[in-house]
Amino acid sequence: MHHFDLKDGALYAEGVPLELIADEVGTPAYVYSTATLKRHYGLLRAAADAHRDALGEALIAFAVKANSNLSVLATLAKLGSGADTVSEGEIRRALAAGVPSDRIIFSGVGKTDVEMAFAISVGVRQINVESGAELDRLIAIAAMMDTSPAIAVRVNPNVGAGGHAKITTGGKGDKFGVPVEEAMGLYARASASPHVTPVGLACHIGSQITDLAPLEAAFKVLAEMTRTLRSQGHAVTRLDLGGGLGVPYSGGTEPPSPADYVAMAARVLNGLDVEAAFEPGRLLAANAGVLLSQVIQVNERSDGRRFLVLDAAMNDLMRPALYDAFHDIQPVNPRVGARLPHDVVGPVCETGDTFARDRELPPLEAEDLVVFTGAGAYGAVMASEYNSRPLVPEVLVDGDQWAVIRPRPTYEEMLDREPFADWL
Ligand SMILES: *Cc1c(COP(=O)(O)O)cnc(C)c1O
Numbered sequence: 265m266h267h268f269d270l271k272d273g274a275l276y277a278e279g280v281p282l283e284l285i286a287d288e289v290g291t292p293a294y295v296y297s298t299a300t301l302k303r304h305y306g307l308l309r310a311a312a313d314a315h316r317d318a319l320g321e322a323l324i325a326f327a328v329k330a331n332s333n334l335s336v337l338a339t340l341a342k343l344g345s346g347a348d349t350v351s352e353g354e355i356r357r358a359l360a361a362g363v364p365s366d367r368i369i370f371s372g373v374g375k376t377d378v379e380m381a382f383a384i385s386v387g388v389r390q391i392n393v394e395s396g397a398e399l400d401r402l403i404a405i406a407a408m409m410d411t412s413p414a415i416a417v418r419v420n421p422n423v424g425a426g427g428h429a430k431i432t433t434g435g436k437g438d439k440f441g442v443p444v445e446e447a448m449g450l451y452a453r454a455s456a457s458p459h460v461t462p463v464g465l466a467c468h469i470g471s472q473i474t475d476l477a478p479l480e481a482a483f484k485v486l487a488e489m490t491r492t493l494r495s496q497g498h499a500v501t502r503l504d505l506g507g508g509l510g511v512p513y514s515g516g517t518e519p520p521s522p523a524d525y526v527a528m529a530a531r532v533l534n535g536l537d538v539e540a541a542f543e544p545g546r547l548l549a550a551n552a553g554v555l556l557s558q559v560i561q562v563n564e565r566s567d568g569r570r571f572l573v574l575d576a577a578m579n580d581l582m583r584p585a586l587y588d589a590f591h592d593i594q595p596v597n598p599r600v601g602a603r604l605p606h607d608v609v610g611p612v613c614e615t616g617d618t619f620a621r622d623r624e625l626p627p628l629e630a631e632d633l634v635v636f637t638g639a640g641a642y643g644a645v646m647a648s649e650y651n652s653r654p655l656v657p658e659v660l661v662d663g664d665q666w667a668v669i670r671p672r673p674t675y676e677e678m679l680d681r682e683p684f685a686d687w688l
Contacts, residue, residue, distance in 0.1 A: 266551040267297040268637065275596040275635065279664035282556055282596045286633050289657055289668060291558040292576035294644045295635075296331075296669075298339055298662035300552035304522075305343045308544060311523045315530035320539035323389075325369050327507050328354040330545030330641040331553070335660045335669035337361030340548065346389070348507070348543040352379040359386065369504065369541065371418070371466070373439055381405050383413075390414040392466045392504065394441055399450055399460070406459040415454060416466040416504050419447045421485035425470040425478035425508070430587055441467065444485060448493065455498050462498065464538065465489055468506025471546060474519040476528050479508065483532040490536055500538065505529055507543040511550045513638045514592045522547065546641040553640020555581050555656075556596070559632045560611065570606050572628060577610025578617040579650035581636060581643050585616040593619070596633035598626050612651050644670070654678050 267278045275282050277295050285295055305324065312322040325346035328337065332354060337347065338361040346367030347358035358368050370383040371392040380402050383391055393399050393415050406413055420441030442450060447465070454462040469482045483505060490500045510519035526542075533540060557576035564570050583589035593608060603626050608619040619636070628634065647656045657672040 266637075267299045267303075268554055268635070270598070273597065275594065277554070277661040277666070280661045280666045282554075282635065283633060285659055285661075285666060286556055286558065286596070289659055290672065291556055291633065292574075292580050292656050293556050293672070294553055294639065294656060294658045295556055295666075296333075296336060296549075296553045296640055296658065296660045298660060300640075301336065301339050301548060302343060304548045304552065305340060305345060308522045308526065308542065308547070309344070311526035312540070312542065315526060318530035318534040318536075318540075319526075320537075322539065323367060323369075323541040325367065325541055325543050326548055327543050327545030328358055329645060331549040331643070332357050332645055333658050333660075333669055334361045335667070336549065337363065339660070345548075346541075348545075349388075352382045355379075355383060355386065355388065365389070369543070371468070371543075377401055377405055381409065384409055384411060388413075390416050390463060390502070390504075392416045392418045393450065393454070393460075394418045396442070396446070396450055396453075399454060403454075403457050403459045412459050412461045414463045415460045416464045416502060417442065417447045417450050417454070417462065418466045418468070419444060419486065419489065421467055421469065421482040423469050423478045423481045423485075425473045425475070444489060448489065451493055451498055452496070462500075464500050464502030464504065465493075466504035466506065466541075468543065469508060471508050472510040473508045474510040474517040476520050476525060479505075479525070480528055480532060482506075483529055487532050487536060490538065502541065503533060503536070503538045504541040504543065507545050507547065509544060509547045511546055511638065511641075513550075513590050548641075550638045550641035553643060554635035554637050555591075555639040555643060556633060556635050559628050559630055559634065561630045562606075562628060570604060572606040572608045572625065574608065574610055574619070574634065576619075576636070576656075577612040577651070577653065578614065579612060579648045579653055580610075580656040581619070581639055582646040582648075583642055584619045585614075586646075591619065591636040591638055593623060593625060594635050594637060595626055595628060596635060599628070599632075601627035612653075649678065652678070 325348040327348045341362040347363045350372035365387045368388045418441040557574045578585040603624040605622040610617040658670040
């Protein structure tokens, strides 16, 4: 469900014609819908509130890595969202956008000493510890700072799931979290230290998960561990359930609804008397964004292949090249006529710069505008200036208003960032 709809034959972002944004900002550009972000957050919040008896005052902590634009974060912060962060930069972004520090979770498999000290100094809600070595470093840092931050132990429940091997994180061979046995040992070690305060367990098994079964299996592991840890005399008050619920990109499997997902979590956690945390990234942001692009030309080759060459490329939207991801492509001003197969490509000098092969699309001509839907998560955050293409800008729409929330750098700005070595 989103707010990019056709009105009188033209595609709008809420009350704003996408053609207007293309005219004023140029293309390619990301365009985000405030109403969609609000709707998605609201659905999850309502589901969690409906299960307060089982989930406590559940925290919804948006996974900042999915979309770290300050205005997007501020939109969610105003709704009460927390933030799941994986670097000092993301913590700083969340704080700058108005997320209170006690709603910020610091996760990640490779936190540096400097980053952990920073997280402690700003008073994040909890640090999710991912290994024994990390726990040792954290204890040393906290001892030096004479404090005892709240931590959760990230468990690898040995249930891998996700839309692609590169976004699976909970399988045995994946680099994230510690196996159950080891996690129990870490928890006991943490409990014995005056310099960390273990409050609970965390997991995150993958992304773009379209089936509740693996998530349920993982949550059951956390619930079982909670009972065992308590029987050993340890306090467990929070369970961080991670993110990972998939979204409809169309052309793929229809994922479970947020309500069913939360209801499942409530069933598994019922009676444990813990406070749950959800860390959705894609679920909140993916369908709240499109990548707006213009057709440079249509190449009809003599062998019959038809290439739609766009001004957006893999450096702007990496998911198809990186994960073979599917994004629906829609014209902004659809023409009447038969749909024909197109290979949709960008101008970057790599074969990987292919968004889709043999995609059936309505007629398109040079200078027509198109959008890639479902581009609000893991889109702009992964953009680069490969091929010296200035960083793709971002626009936020709210009803009839819109604003550029990250401008496209000029060529001068792009070149000025690189001082010449003084011997040249
Ligand atoms: C990436 C990540 C998330 C968010 O994943 P989505 O699939 O976008 O919901 C949540 N928690 C952690 C620890 C992550 O690394």
